[in-house]
Amino acid sequence: MDQKRLILAIAASVAILMVFQFLTPPPPKPVPKSAQVTTSQPAPPAGAPAGVGIQATAPAVPREVPRLRINGDRVAGSISLLGARIDDIVLRDYRQTIDKNSPLVRLLEPRSEPQPYYLQFGWTAAAGTAVKLPGNDTVWQGAGEVAPGKAATLTWDNGEGQTFEIKVSLDENYMFSVQQTVRNAGPASVTLYPWSRIRRDYTPHTEGYYILHEGLLGVLNGTLKEQTYSTVKSDGDKRGGLSFDSTGTGGWAGITDKYWLTALVPDQSLPGTTSFRHIAEGTSDRYQVDFLASNPLIIAPGADASLTSRAFVGAKEVHALAAYERQGVPLFSYAVDFGWFWFLTKPIFYAIDWLNWLFGNFGVAIIVFTTIIKGIFFPLANKSYRSMSKMKLLAPKMQELREQYKEDPPKLQNEMMKLYKAEKVNPASGCLPILVQIPVFFALYKVIFTTIEMRHAPFFGWIHDLSAVDPTNVFNLFGLLPFDPAHSISLLHLGVWPLLMGVTMYFQQKLNPPPPDPVQAKIFQWMPVIFTFMLANFPAGLVIYWTWNNLLTIGQQWLIMRQTTLDKPRLART
Known part of the structure; x- marks a missing residue:
């Protein structure tokens, strides 16, 4: 009996180590990328127009577009005034390899480049209303730069009495604050639903390890939700592109790599719907995480209304995530995949x-x-x-x-x-x-x-x-x-x-x-x-x-x- 126990113990020890060794398949080949770019907006809640969520193919985006500078302590880049996208971010503290002269890690990339990855903020009009809204091809006016203690402001006048404004600021680490404001100088009230989204218009190379999550994730209604790119694609294909959605108050959601995270952090008192989406375009795949406010902004004539949200774009440093958690981002440290045995890890x-x-x-x-x-x-x-x-x-x-x-x-x-x-x-x-x-x-x-x-x-x-x-x-x-x-x-x-x-x-x-x-x-x-x-x-x-x-x-x-x-x-x- 003791000999059998001995053999069993040895076998168990070897088996545990072999699990680590053999549950790490070689990385999959990158998916071919298309030069075309899909433009879409989050599906509206009940009462909003039915056509808002329709995807359309847009022509290739030009490389030379007007921009506002991002000059943070730990991030650098720019905001595109074409479409009002935060689409150019490099991390000052991290390089691609151990070589001190290797390029800085690039996290976000414009739609004109091979691997588009960006943040965008906008509005959806309520059903039965006709308001001219800014879109992907809108060229905004801009002033200022994004840096600690400084803010950049983007404005656009629709020529019908409404002025849209996006004000972007940045803390000393990786958290952006984005204030969306609408000023109504028209003769009638307008009803708008603010939205924000993260788009990754390609399938990234992943480590391919079962013990590490890479893909879409978020903490919604107090629960961690994770979906790999393949799951988002397969589930989305069954539901017209929508892989997952959750309605509630607070939380956060985004897209994670092994070491990097891009996440939306809505106003924690604001109810809304968070969705994970897959958008197919030919042989290319697009992935989207979006948040759509459930309660609209109703702007009376001569009035204005604002909504402030945040967006994290940076490295998944444990202490930094814990600090944001203490600042009201629920369970933000869950972005680091400590696994089921987190209480030990x-x-x-x-x-x-x-x-x-x-x-x-x-x-x-x-x-x-x-x-x-x-x-x-x-x-x-x-x-x-x-x-x-x-x-x-x-x-x-x-x-x-x-x-x-x-x-x-x-x-x-x-x-x-x-x-x-x-x-x-x-x-x-x-x-x-x-x-x-x-x-x-x-x-x-x-x-x-x-x-x-x-x-x-x-x-x-x-x-x-x-x-x-x-x-x-x-x-x-x-x-x-x-x-x-x-x-x-x-x-x-x-x-x-x-x-x-x-x-x-x-x-x-x-x-x-x-x-x-x-x-x-x-x-x-x-x-x-x-x-x-x-x-x-x-x-x-x-x-x-x-x-x-x-x-x-x-x-x-x-x-x-x-x-x-x-x-x-x-x-x-x-």
């Missing part, structure tokens, strides 16, 4: 982030964190290692029993159990240290893989990015040969840190008593090799954690074995 992130602040290096923070975790689990591991050390001392006695009862397996098993009970040892205790660290391993994997704080975080030597695999490879002699065999066969990538992990795991195993069963012994012998190749394609930060954990375990086992050796004379007399 989030504290681990904050612990490592604090240690990084203390030591100035995330790799050192991981090592210190591993040491602390090892100390927390020391009593449990100590008991396990003592039992394992006793098992090693009992090896001669166990060999005698195997020789004595080799023709009577049931009797051998019974005598073995008596010996274990008399010496108070558990033959399956060797798996306990591995099983204990699996939840920490999983949570740390999520932290390293999903949080932008780990992106491009260096360690020492050749590790310039803890969130990426060890760049060295033994199969091309660590760069001496001018080719990378991993391009053809992914298994042919084995860096220095995974090799160190395998070596430390081998020596750790040598301190354990060999399993009595030959099959079990062979499984144990191959485990360091299997784990080495499996972890070779994991983030370097995770391999460093596992290697350091092995070294601590070796030291702990060696000390315990020295203490247990004192009991050897008593065991010999048993």
Whole structure:
């Protein structure tokens, strides 16, 4: 029975690691992009005109259009006066690669470019009314620039008595404030529904990992809603383009990448409808998140009415999202995919982030964190290692029993159990240290893989990015040969840190008593090799954690074995 439990424990440990390895398919090929651009507006609520939500194909947008400058502390770009779009945003603090001279990360892009991605704000007229509204081809008048403490104002006069105004400002991070105002100088009241939307007019390249959400998401009515691009497309095709909608008050919704987020944050006291949409155009796909106010603005003659909302365009920094959460954006930190075990993953992130602040290096923070975790689990591991050390001392006695009862397996098993009970040892205790660290391993994997704080975080030597695999490879002699065999066969990538992990795991195993069963012994012998190749394609930060954990375990086992050796004379007399 104990042997079966041992095999089951080993199999469970390997299976958990294999889940990480094999549930990460290669990234899908990018979807071909079309030069055409779809123009659409959110579907109106009851009482609004039925034709507003119809999509139409517009001619290609010119590149040279009048613009207003965005000059924030952490973002830069511009607003297009053609269509009043926030469509040009780069992040000042992030580059595309670890090369300091690589281009800044571009998040939003104009409709004239290959990958259009933009924000837009507008109005829908109520049913039965005829108001000339600004559209995609409207050229607005503009003044000012968007910067902390400054605002840019866009205005457009429809020539029929109504003036539309969009005032855009920005805080010190990534949050835009957008005030939509209508001034009515006409002879009659006008009734308008304000709307806002995020459009991504292409299918982006995604990481393709099942443990990471990329696509449309939002917190609506207190619940997190996530849809991948494929889900939005399939569900939208069944419902005329509408994949999902929710009516309520407050919340937020947007489109997320692994590290970046674009989100609409409506007035938290304003009821409205948030929708996820897919818009097909030939072979191209468009994705849209929009918010439409449920209560219209009724502007009497000589009066004006305004509505203020916000939009986040930036990096998913945990502390920044938490700060906005404290400022009234509900559950905004959910934009970071901490997973189902967020109650474990989030504290681990904050612990490592604090240690990084203390030591100035995330790799050192991981090592210190591993040491602390090892100390927390020391009593449990100590008991396990003592039992394992006793098992090693009992090896001669166990060999005698195997020789004595080799023709009577049931009797051998019974005598073995008596010996274990008399010496108070558990033959399956060797798996306990591995099983204990699996939840920490999983949570740390999520932290390293999903949080932008780990992106491009260096360690020492050749590790310039803890969130990426060890760049060295033994199969091309660590760069001496001018080719990378991993391009053809992914298994042919084995860096220095995974090799160190395998070596430390081998020596750790040598301190354990060999399993009595030959099959079990062979499984144990191959485990360091299997784990080495499996972890070779994991983030370097995770391999460093596992290697350091092995070294601590070796030291702990060696000390315990020295203490247990004192009991050897008593065991010999048993």
